[in-house]
Amino acid sequence: MMKKTALATIVVAAVLAVTVGAPAYADEPTPDSAPAATATPTPSPSADQGAPAEPAAPAAADPAPTADPADPATPTAPADPAPTAEPTPTPATGTAVPGADAAPEAASDADPSLDVMDAAGNHTMGSTIPDSDPASPKQRKAGVVQPFLGVSGILGQDVSGWQENVNWPAQWAAGSRFAYVKATEGTTYFSRNQFAQQYNGSASVGMFRGAYHFANPSTxxxxxxxxxxxxxxxxxxxxPDGRTLPPLLDIEYGNASQGGTCWGMSAGAMTSWIREFVTTMRSLTGINPAIYTTTNWWNTCTGSNNTFGAYPMFVARYGxxxxxxxxxxxxxxxxxQFQAAGTLAGDQDIFNGDIALLRQYALNGTSMPPTGVFDTATVAKSGPFTVTGWAFDQANVAAAVKVRIEWNTPSGIRTTTVSANASRPDVGAAYPGVGNNHGFTTTAPWAGNGQYRACLTALGVATSGARNLSLGCKAAFVSDAIASAPASKRVAGSDRFETAVATSKASFPTAGVPVAYVASGLDFPDALAAAPAAAKQKGPVLLSTAVSIPQSTLNELKRVKPSRIVVVGGEKAISASAYRQLTGLAASVVRVGGGDRYETSRKLADFAFPSSGGAYVATGWGFADSLAAGPVAAKRGQPLILVDGAKLDAGTSSYLSGRSMRSLTVVGGTSVISGGWASAASAAGFSVTRVGGSDRFETSAKLASTAFPSNGAKNVYLASGLNFPDALVAAAAAGAATKPLMLAVGTCVPRSVGDQFVRLGTTSMQVTGGTTVLNKDVDQLAVCY
Known part of the structure; x- marks a missing residue:
């Protein structure tokens, strides 16, 4: 069953909405009588639709208005009033504002001061936006206008009861083609004296019109x-008359007595308030309302919530x-809303499109994409890869939306398309009037053990001009050892230093380690060879800045109580003052560093592997190959030596010839360590083996395959191949635990790495780093496209 909360953010098709009549209106509510509502005819629901919801009456506790005999009982719109002429298309280079140098048509068109509105409990759209809003500096002086806009579109306006007896023929003549009219505020105010004149008057000259509500969460x-x-x-x-615009929520700044900018509400509470309002509106009217706000207010007061994109955006930004x-x-x-005063009564607005699109917007179908959900992606041993979901077109629910599936399976990548026309009663129940036949289930054949992934796109119906909508991607994994992605344990801190501490705590939970290495967390060259050394000697790698040891690192050293602390690199990597901070934290504190990264790696090799018969050799110009090699080198009791890679230099040659090492494993392809380097080492009497892939990720997978047999690693370590600090500490931890380290991209796991999970029989993994480094898709072994 589809979750209702997931559906709550999706647009409902307007063509099947409930028609709600308008009641009598009053500018000033009084507690004497309740407003009377006269309903207009409602379309009969289809068999699977159920009866439409009736709008709820105001709560008894709300003050009710008295009738105003001067106003019509119900501002009923004409069926489809025809204008004398459609507006002239605007130039491609922008939109000229008619009468740019003119003042508003009458003094009554101007809004009163904010203090007056506060006292009346009647605010106009945008009235509380302060000068401090960086996206919307206020321009509220009568006659101050923006003479030219850098966008094209259809001009319109929004008005309230403060604009009395608007001359609608004059507004039409000035170029206005739509109007939003203030109806209500909070739970007590509703416009009595002017709403009918504005709502019906704008329609009578051929305008599109709709109503707006000024939110007052404090009430x-x-x-x-x-x-x-x-x-x-x-x-x-x-x-659904093609002239009534979707109802509009005006949500903006609160004043000091109302809790300030965000009405005294947290971002989460404000987001919940808005969601409750718009979903209630949808249940009462059958369509999603539009939302009016400023970028600054929204991002400040909702915490930049990004889940309301299905609701049309009416944005304010002046000047x-x-x-x-x-x-x-x-x-x-x-x-x-580009101007707070100008030629037109009220605020000056522009619609993003032409008359045809404005009419679609009135029907809630303004080039909006289809809507839908990618529900599940599953694969079973020897069975098909199955995906399910639903989608429908917002402007034409009778049309079967096509869904494009991009498959990525062990047999390769391919694309297919399916129609979303299968029965989904849960969709019909959640969206009365849409119907049930909007589901889809489709499969790709079994392609062997490994990673499966599908990315879905609901295709816009060509006749509505709608864009496509990505429904996202989902991953699945199956092997002989496990029927889903291996269980993921994430080890991370707030930054690279804290992540190193978290890794140390996970790998060495009790005090009394033989050694702890402290390396630069800001640059990789000196630190690269530390991972196999620390792994061989069964201690963590912790990180430092060049000038001081972070307090979190000092605290961890105090916790693990190492017998020895090894500082890696010269004073450019970790300064003398930083070194002195370590005094007293271990019986012995030593520095192992050379004149450059290459000499430092050789000194670390002598320090941790004094009698090794072989060594791993990696480039000193990158970190990925070196760190992936660390656990493998430690498992074989061999150091990691860094080289330039272009040719066998004198320093490396002299070092190798003076040691007992006779076998060398070159890590990486010939683009990082040349064939000439390997040939020279062979000519010098060394047995040379190369382990390299087409990229750093495949190299990490091949390294694991050389050191760990089939079904030989139930647990593996996974770290970013694009971020050295996390990979450095993970390499040391993996080596100390005699586990492989493999590398991932920030959002996915390459297939070469996923295939190793299959071969190794992996059932769990430790992911090093937060979700900003490796996102949650990595936990699912989502394969890279």
Missing amino acids: APGDAAAEARWFVANGGGWS TNTPGTLPAGWLNWTIW
């Missing part, structure tokens, strides 16, 4: 549904030619 904390019901009961309804950066979660804007 009913935690009960956004009450505000939504008040809005719908007092003008915030919708009908510039473009809307600028949008709030988190939106890739595009639907309407932009």
Whole structure:
């Protein structure tokens, strides 16, 4: 069964929405009588749709308005009022604002001061946006206008009860083609004297029009549904007449008495409040409302929540030619409020598209992508790889959406397309009116043990001009040892130094280790050879800056109580003052360092492997091959020696000839350690073997295959192949535990590495680093495309 919470962020098709009538309206609520609502005819639901929800009446505790005989009882819109002419297309280079030098048409068009609005409990859209909002500096002086916009679109406006008796024919003549009209605020205010004149008057001249609600979370904390019901009961309804715009939530700054900018609510609480409001609106009207806000307010007060992108964005930003950066979660804007005063009554707005798209927006289908969910991806031994999900088109629910699947299996990568037309009663139940036949199940054949992954895209219906929608990717894994991804234990800290400490604690839980290595956490050259040395001597690698030892590192050294501390590298890597901080933390503190990275590696080899008969050789110009080789070298009791790789230099040649080493394992391809280097070493009497892959990830996999037999590593270590500090400490830990270390990309695991999980019979893994280094897809062994 599909989770309702997952569905809650998805747009509902507008063409099957409930039609809600508008009641009588009042500017000033009084406690004498309740507003009367006159419902317009409602479309009959289909058999699988169920009865549409009726809008809830205002709570009894809310003050009710008295009737105003001067206003019509119900601001009923004409069926489809035809304008005398469609607006002229705007130039591709931008939109000229009509009458740019003119003042508003009448003094009554101007908004009063914020203090007056606060006292009346009646705020206009954008009235509480402060000068401090970096994306929206206020420009509220009458007659101050933006003469030219850097975008094209359809001009419109938003008005409230503060704009009295708007001359709608004049607004049309000035170029306005749509209007949002304030209906309600909080749970007590609703517009009585002006709503009907504005809502019906704009429609009568051919405009698209809709209603907006000014949110006041402080009036009913935690009960956004009450505000939504008040809005719908007092003008915030919708009908599929092609002229009624989706209802609009105006959510912006609170004043000091209301808890300040974010109404005294945490980001989580504010996000929940908004979600409750919009989902209640959808349940009452059948469509998603639009959201009006500023980028700064949204990102500040919701913590940059990015899960509301299905709701059309009405963004406010003044004094510039473009809307600028949008709030988190939106890739595009639907309407932009670009000016707080100008030729048109109220605020000056522009719709992002032409008249045809504006009409689609009125039907809740403004080039919006299909909606859907990728539910499951499963594979069983010798069985097919199966994916399931659902999708439907928002403007035409009768159309079967096509879903493109990009398969990545052990047999290769391919693409297929399937129709989302299978029965999914849970979709129909969650979205009354949409119907049941929007599901899909499709398979790829069994391709052997290993990694499986599918990425799905719901394709926009060509006739609606909608974009495609990515439904995301899911991974599966199966081997003879396990039927799912190996259990993942993540070891991470807040930064590289803390991650090293966390790795030390996981690998050496009790005090009394023989040795601890301290290496630079800021640069890799001196530190590379430390991993096999620490692994051989059964101690952790901890990290330092050049000038001082981090307190977390000092605390960990005190905990593990090493017999010896080895500082790796010269004073450029770890300074004398940093070295002195270690005094007293072990019986012996020594520095092992040379004039360069190569000499340091040779000195570490003598220090930790004084009588080894062989060595691993890796480039000193990169870290990945060296660190992947560390656990393997330690398992074989051999050091890691760094070389330039272009040719066998005199320093390395002299060192090798004066030791008992006779076998050399060259790590990496000829692009990092040349064939000439290997040939020269062979000519000098060394037995040379090369282990290298097409990239660092395949090299790490091949190294594991040389040292660990089939079904020989139930547990492996996984670290970033693009981030040396985490790989360094993981290499030491893996080597000390006699486990392989393999490398991953930030968002996926290469197939060469995944194949080793199959061969080794791996059932668990330790992932080193946080999700900013290796994201959660890595825990699932999601294969790289």
